[in-house]
Amino acid sequence: MSGLSAIGPETDAVWVCAALGGGDREAVRRTGGALEVGDTGGQRVRMLDIPAEVYAAAYNGVANSVLWFVHHMLYQTPLEPVFGAEFRAQWAAYEAYNAAFADALADGAALGAAVLVQDYHLALVPGMLRERRPDLRIAHFSHTPWAPAEYFAMLPDDIQRQLALGILGADRANFLTHRWAENFLACAETGLGGQCERVRPEDGPPGIVALVPERKAHTTWIGVHGLGADADFLRERAHRPDVEERMTALRAQIGGPDRKTVVRVDRTELSKNIVRGLLAYRQLLADHPEWRKRVVHIAFAYPSRQDLAVYREYTAEVEQVAGAVNAEFGTADWQPVVLHVKDDFARSLAAYRLADVALVNPIRDGMNLVAKEIPVVSDTGCALVLSREAGAHEELGAHALTVNPYDVMGTAEALHEALSMDDAERAARTERLAAAATALPPAQWFLDQLRELGG
Structure with missing residues (x-):
C-alpha cells in the first residue's frame, strides 16, 4: 500500500509475507524464503511457506x-x-x-x-x-x-x-x-x-x-x-498519455461535453455499498427528471475476493442493478450508467479528472482513499457526497455533503444538491478537500x- 512506500531498500528493512500460490511456494523452496533482491525491487523479503x-x-x-x-x-x-x-x-x-x-x-x-x-x-x-x-x-x-x-x-x-x-x-x-x-x-x-x-x-x-x-x-x-493521498504522485500519474487516452474513451461514453458526471471507483466489496449507490442514482433520475440526458454515472466496480461466493453474488447484483437503470431510463443517445468491472488504474485516474461529483457511500470504511484522491486530481473541481461511516469523514466531512449510507432517498437528494452546486462553491470545496486530503502524505x-x- 502507498503508506509503506517510504520503506526503501536503503532502510535495511525486512518485509515478511506469506506465499500465496504455487509460484511463491516454489520460490520459497528455491531460496529458503529469503527472496533474491533482484526479484523484489531491491527490498529484502522473507516469504513464509x-x-x-x-x-x-x-x-x-x-x-x-x-x-x-x-x-x-x-x-x-x-x-x-x-x-x-x-x-x-x-x-x-x-x-x-x-x-x-x-x-x-x-x-x-x-x-x-x-x-x-x-x-x-x-x-x-x-x-x-x-x-x-x-x-x-x-x-x-x-x-x-x-x-x-x-x-x-x-x-x-x-x-x-x-x-x-x-x-x-x-x-x-x-x-x-x-x-x-x-x-x-x-x-x-x-x-x-x-x-x-x-x-x-x-x-x-x-x-x-x-x-x-x-x-x-x-x-x-x-x-x-x-x-492521506499522495498528491505529487497522483497529479503526475494522472497526466500521462495512457490516462489521456482513457479520458478520450470515457468522454465518448459520456456522450457530450455538457453532461455532468457522478464518479465512483470501488472494489466490489460488500462494505462499499455500490448497490445502494446505484439505487440512489436511479432515485435521482426518477425524482428529478431534469437530470435525464444531462448526467452520467461512471461506476467502476472492480472484482474483489471472487473466491468467496457472497462476493461473486454481490458483483452480479451490481451488474444487474446497473443494467436495470440503463434499461429503465436509457435512450438511443444516452447511457445513464457506464459500468466497468475490469481493473484499470489509468482509467480510474481519468474518471477522477472528469468528476463533477464523487460518490463515496460505504456502509463502513477504515478510511477510503478514493474520497481523498478525487479532489486532488479533478480537473474542474468536484463535489463530494460522502458517507458518515467512512473514516475519511473525520477529516473531510466539513467540506462534503454527508449522507447516511442506508438512506437511498437522502443520498439521491445529496446527488441533486451536488450536481446543482455552482462552479465557485464546487471549486472552493474542492480546494479545501484537497488540502485536508493531503495533510498527512x-x-x-x-x-x-x-x-x-x-x-
Whole structure:
C-alpha cells in the first residue's frame, strides 16, 4: 500500500509475507524464503511457506469472513455468524498463521528492532512476538474500522480476549481515526472483563495496560494516523498519455461535453455499498427528471475476493442493478450508467479528472482513499457526497455533503444538491478537500509511526 512506500531498500528493512500460490511456494523452496533482491525491487523479503490449507482457513475462513465482517458490521444477524466446530478449526489455523509470522519475526529481527505489524490478518502477532522477543519495539496498525464493543461482543468471549491481548502486545496500537481507536479501547475493556486500565496523560495520546495473570503488565499507547493521498504522485500519474487516452474513451461514453458526471471507483466489496449507490442514482433520475440526458454515472466496480461466493453474488447484483437503470431510463443517445468491472488504474485516474461529483457511500470504511484522491486530481473541481461511516469523514466531512449510507432517498437528494452546486462553491470545496486530503502524505504517515515507536 502507498503508506509503506517510504520503506526503501536503503532502510535495511525486512518485509515478511506469506506465499500465496504455487509460484511463491516454489520460490520459497528455491531460496529458503529469503527472496533474491533482484526479484523484489531491491527490498529484502522473507516469504513464509505456510501450508495452503492453513493459509486458506486463516485468511478466508477467519480474517476475511469473520473479522472483516465484524469490523464492517456486515452480518445478517438472524442467520449469521455461527461459531461452531468449523469456526474453531479455522481459528486454530488463524493462530498457527499468526504464530508463523511471530516465529519468523523473532528469528530475524535484530536486537531492539522496530517491528510494524499490519492489519487484522495478524492481530495476534504483537502478543505472540512480545512473548518471544520482549526486547523488540512493536507497533500494530489497523487499516480497517474497529467494531463498536456491542457488535464485537458477538465473537466468542475467549476470541475477544485473544484479539485484545494480541493487539495489546504492541507498544503502540495505531488506527486511522479517533473513532476506531476509541472503539478498540472499549472492546479491549469488554474483552478483558475489566482486567485492564486506561492511561490518560495530560499531554500525549492515551494508553491501556492489560492486567492479566499470564502477561507482564506494560502500556500500549494508542496512535491515530489518518493516511492521506499522495498528491505529487497522483497529479503526475494522472497526466500521462495512457490516462489521456482513457479520458478520450470515457468522454465518448459520456456522450457530450455538457453532461455532468457522478464518479465512483470501488472494489466490489460488500462494505462499499455500490448497490445502494446505484439505487440512489436511479432515485435521482426518477425524482428529478431534469437530470435525464444531462448526467452520467461512471461506476467502476472492480472484482474483489471472487473466491468467496457472497462476493461473486454481490458483483452480479451490481451488474444487474446497473443494467436495470440503463434499461429503465436509457435512450438511443444516452447511457445513464457506464459500468466497468475490469481493473484499470489509468482509467480510474481519468474518471477522477472528469468528476463533477464523487460518490463515496460505504456502509463502513477504515478510511477510503478514493474520497481523498478525487479532489486532488479533478480537473474542474468536484463535489463530494460522502458517507458518515467512512473514516475519511473525520477529516473531510466539513467540506462534503454527508449522507447516511442506508438512506437511498437522502443520498439521491445529496446527488441533486451536488450536481446543482455552482462552479465557485464546487471549486472552493474542492480546494479545501484537497488540502485536508493531503495533510498527512504516505511517507510522513509511516515516518510518524516509526518516530513514535522510537525508531
